[in-house]
Amino acid sequence: MFFQYVFNGIAVGMAYALVAVGYSLVFGILRLINFSHGAVYAFGAHVVLLFIGLRYPIWIGILVSIFLTGILGVLIDKFALAPLRKKKSLPIASLITTIGVSYIIQNLLMIFFGSERKSFPNFFDMGGLNLANVPVTSSQLFLFVISLLLLLVLTLIVKKTRIGLAMQAVEQNTKAAHLMGINVNFVITFTFFLGGASAAIAGALMAGYYQLVYPTMGFLVGLKAFAAAILGGIGILYGSVVGGLVVGLSESLASGYIGGTYRDAAAFVILIIILIIKPTGLFGKKGISKV
Amino acid sequence: MTILQTGNFWERVEMFFVRHRLSVIALLVLLLLGLPLVTTPSYVKRIYVLIMIYGTLALGLNLPTGYTGQVSLGNAAFFAIGAYTSALLVTKAGFGFFTALPFAALLAGVAGLTVGLPSLRLSGSYLSIVTLGFAEIVRMILANWQTVTNGPMGVKNIPRPFFFGIELSLRNNGAYYLILAILLFTALLCYVVVRSKIGRAFVAIKEDELAATMMGIKTVYYKVLAFVLSAAISGVAGAFYAHFMRYIDPNSFTFDTSILILSIVILGGMGTLRGMYLGAALLVSFPEVLRFLDRYRFVFYGLVLVLMMRFRPQGILGWQSKIPYRFPSGADPEIIDANLESVPFSGEKTPLIEVKNVVKRFGGLAAVSDVSFYVDRGEIVSIIGPNGAGKTTIFNILTGVYEIDGGEILFKNRSIHGTKPQDIVKMGVSRTFQNIRLFPNMRVIENVLVGTHINTRYGFFDAVFRTEGFRREERAKTERAVKILKSIGLGYRMHDYAKNLPYGEQRRLEIARAIATDAKLILLDEPAAGMNPQESNNLLEFVRLLRDRGYTILLIEHDMNVVMNISDRIYVLDYGKLIAQGLPSEIATNSKVIEAYLGGVSEHAKHKRT
Structure with a gap:
């Protein structure tokens, strides 16, 4: 049993990491915790569901969803957050705005899709595997491998491309990046697109893994991914992976050994403990406040 | 001239409500008491x-x-x-x-x-x-x-x-x-x-x-x-x-409930009491009144949050009142003079603060290395040095913002390193900031009252039950705040919001706030920055006045006119090290100081000239 919990935890944890990266990317650039990210994730899964309902092949649904959800991320920034930056509003205003946006998306999904849980095909189930007597399912393996690949791609984008370099520059010092001719607004737009796109993929994967889609699906996953991002040190990509794995494993083990009802509490307990002991996360550096 | 005659319509309405607040509240309560009797x-x-x-x-x-x-x-x-x-x-x-x-x-x-x-x-x-x-x-x-x-x-x-x-x-x-x-x-x-x-x-x-x-x-x-x-x-x-x-x-009791409560606060106006009633009335009755919108009610709550932040973050009933600050009863700002009282000072020259071999590192960089200095009671001492010399770091060390990596700091012969900032203020050290850090949306008088907080003794229950001690102390602190403001020339600004003051006055307000903490040692971080000559001369006068009243001043300043005219002694920092100290006249001719400020003359340049 132990190994089943572990493999389940690792697979789900990687998906959390994928969502967590969305928090990290936006936080890195805007120093903002994007509360709407969980709802964006749910939106991504619902777009795929819509295309399945229209009898398109699932990969078309996923591709369209990556695009649309990325655009949704951009729209959130353009219509809700960018005006606040322009007005130089207090940070609390952006925070409340993303809470409001999350709530709008989640409830619009309820209106258009209904609030009930809808079944979703497990499009990557190829039956059970048996690797050296360890019972791992092909879904777990697929979820793990795809998430890992996507995380690598995201890391490569940030570390090795021109736009990634610009993202790092904006993260380090927005003003200086702007003075060096970097189009800061475009970098922010791109970041939101990347966050939305990765949330869409995570949404489709998790919907397939649990074979369920519902409008509030992003609420708990969002919180858990946030816990993962904090745990690893928000703004640090590989930190999100470690954080995701820890959250995934601990909730899987908690549900196995303590009881399924408290599965969801595991992430919060971790979150609260890490925030009390080391708010900058495992790999985060302590910032020096300039006075 | 009062606002009742000069203000615009809404200001006059507000003034009316404030003047007659007891009657207005009594009337509202009566209405609320009668409401269920006429509702079937x-x-x-x-x-x-x-x-x-x-x-x-x-x-x-x-x-x-x-x-x-x-x-x-x-x-x-x-x-x-x-x-x-x-x-x-x-x-x-x-x-x-x-x-x-x-x-x-x-x-x-x-x-x-x-x-x-x-x-x-x-x-x-x-x-x-x-x-x-x-x-x-x-x-x-x-x-x-x-x-x-x-x-x-x-x-x-x-x-x-x-x-x-x-x-x-x-x-x-x-x-x-x-x-x-x-x-x-x-x-x-x-x-x-x-x-x-x-x-x-x-x-x-x-x-x-x-x-x-x-x-x-x-x-x-x-x-x-x-x-x-x-x-x-x-x-x-x-x-x-x-x-x-x-x-x-x-x-x-779900997340929806928390969001509804938050939306009420945002819609009505954060930090107002009146807004809460209106916000609750609007958002709670809304789904009942507009039943056809019922499916969209949660979307609407979300929209309230987003749109209010965008267009009216202060909420429907949130605004910065233009009517004057209401002083506690018994406190009359008119009769208070501008004559700042002296702090007890025996006149003998003994060190108030001593800094011994202090070291502060950021990563591998030593921002302050092995710096020692002292300030005697009743002295005005300046720290000067080029940008990045570590001057503000020293202020941050003295006030407990940063912990030191070595050395010792004695205030009144007691070690203060490792002490929390709040306790250091309590002991009598207060400061201003290089980049002004006022409370921009509080009134000038309130900013100074925040300064008196540390020595305001009444507790939670005194405030709730409005005890005699509470009223006496509120009155006394308000009068002291008015006195400080008048002495620094901001008496006519008391009712304004700090953010609406011009730059020079904001700097003075920071000093007023620092004095209000009853500090003995006042650290001024570039107080004359951005001031015109007239303003900085007035500032000089005021700092001298403070010294004459028994305060001790440690000053960071770039304006050499200010530094040379006011300082009893000067310390010069460069790259985190003390490179010179002495009387203003000595510093002005010190070759090391000139080199730090103007750069040394290279051998190459010397040859060129000959």
């Missing part, structure tokens, strides 16, 4: 009651979120704890409603403390997430702790409250009057808390937490206090709710 449909009365329940909840959330700037997304949890505590005590332990009520408040308050203590050390968004997580955990416990909470089935058949044998129902208006009483009591509590040093500390924390710390405000204490009060108020509202609805289950 019970569903309308039910809406009145719900509005007042949410009004109470909003007043509660407003303390941490509206005043103190800490967004809580978990107030539904405190609401739930109050409801369950009361419902279970009454149904299972045979309590009456009114005996269970204090326990509901207490338990919710304890929950507020539990979530508050660890998480309030965190900043803004982290805190919000923790409160959200906390609310989810509470809901999970309610849903799973079958033996006590009855799990997802909830608690049924909760009896209505009895008051001297009378069952308080909607039909006999008893429920209406009970929640009205709770609402009015809560409003009064919030009013007295907000209009005291506690309320000023709340707002100071929201405006600039670091500056609040530097004024000696124990920020964690006040944030936790706001949270505990908020939780207890929500708990009382929850208790009433349970006995009014007569049935509760874990799904009565």
Whole structure:
């Protein structure tokens, strides 16, 4: 049993990491915790569901969803957050705005899709595997491998491309990046697109893994991914992976050994403990406040 | 000329309300008392009651979120704890409603403390997430702790409250009057808390937490206090709710509830009391009035949050009042003179502060290395040096913002390194900032009153019960604040908001605020920056006056005119090291200093000249 919990935890944890990266990317650039990210994730899964309902092949649904959800991320920034930056509003205003946006998306999904849980095909189930007597399912393996690949791609984008370099520059010092001719607004737009796109993929994967889609699906996953991002040190990509794995494993083990009802509490307990002991996360550096 | 004659329409309306506030409140209360008597449909009365329940909840959330700037997304949890505590005590332990009520408040308050203590050390968004997580955990416990909470089935058949044998129902208006009483009591509590040093500390924390710390405000204490009060108020509202609805289950207290309460606070106006009633009335009655929009009500709450932040972040009823600041009764600003009192000073030259071999490193870089200096009582000492020499770092070390990596700091012969900033202020060291850090949306007089916070002794209960001690001290501190402002030439600005002052006056206001802490040693970080010659001359005069009144001044300044004219002694820093010290005349001719400022002349250049 132990190994089943572990493999389940690792697979789900990687998906959390994928969502967590969305928090990290936006936080890195805007120093903002994007509360709407969980709802964006749910939106991504619902777009795929819509295309399945229209009898398109699932990969078309996923591709369209990556695009649309990325655009949704951009729209959130353009219509809700960018005006606040322009007005130089207090940070609390952006925070409340993303809470409001999350709530709008989640409830619009309820209106258009209904609030009930809808079944979703497990499009990557190829039956059970048996690797050296360890019972791992092909879904777990697929979820793990795809998430890992996507995380690598995201890391490569940030570390090795021109736009990634610009993202790092904006993260380090927005003003200086702007003075060096970097189009800061475009970098922010791109970041939101990347966050939305990765949330869409995570949404489709998790919907397939649990074979369920519902409008509030992003609420708990969002919180858990946030816990993962904090745990690893928000703004640090590989930190999100470690954080995701820890959250995934601990909730899987908690549900196995303590009881399924408290599965969801595991992430919060971790979150609260890490925030009390080391708010900058495992790999985060302590910032020096300039006075 | 008063605003009554000169102000625009709305200002005159506000002035009218403020002048006649007691009559206005009495009239409103009378109206509210009469309202159920002229309302017959019970569903309308039910809406009145719900509005007042949410009004109470909003007043509660407003303390941490509206005043103190800490967004809580978990107030539904405190609401739930109050409801369950009361419902279970009454149904299972045979309590009456009114005996269970204090326990509901207490338990919710304890929950507020539990979530508050660890998480309030965190900043803004982290805190919000923790409160959200906390609310989810509470809901999970309610849903799973079958033996006590009855799990997802909830608690049924909760009896209505009895008051001297009378069952308080909607039909006999008893429920209406009970929640009205709770609402009015809560409003009064919030009013007295907000209009005291506690309320000023709340707002100071929201405006600039670091500056609040530097004024000696124990920020964690006040944030936790706001949270505990908020939780207890929500708990009382929850208790009433349970006995009014007569049935509760874990799904009565979800994230939706927290969002609704937050939307009320935002719509009405964060940091106002009046906004809470309007916000509750609008948002609670809205789905009942516009029934065809019912499916969209939650979308609408989300829109309220987004649109208000975009177009009117201060809320419908939030504005910066143009009418003058209301002084506590007995304090008359007119009769106070501008003659700053002296601090006790024997006149003997003994070191007030001594810094010995202090080292501060950032990573591998030594921002301050092996620096020693002292300032005698009644001296004006300047620290000068090129940009990046470590001057402000020294101020940050002296005030406890940074911890030192070596050396020793003695203030009044007592070691102060490792002491919390608040305690250092309390001992008598206060400062201004290079980049002005006032509380921009507080009035000038309130900024100075925040400075007096550290030596204002009355406590929470004095403020709530408006004791004689409270009134005496508020009066005395206000008069002192007025005196300081007049002495520094800001008397005519008292009622203005700090952000509306010109640059030079903002700098002076920071000095006034520092003096108000009763500091003996005042650290001024580039006080003359951005001032014209006239202004900086006035500043020079004032700093001299401070010295003559027994204050000791340590100054960082780039304006050599100021430095050379005012300083008794000067220390020169370069690359974190002390390179010279002495009288102004000695420093002016010191070759090392000239080299640091103008750069040395290279051998190559020397040859060229010959």
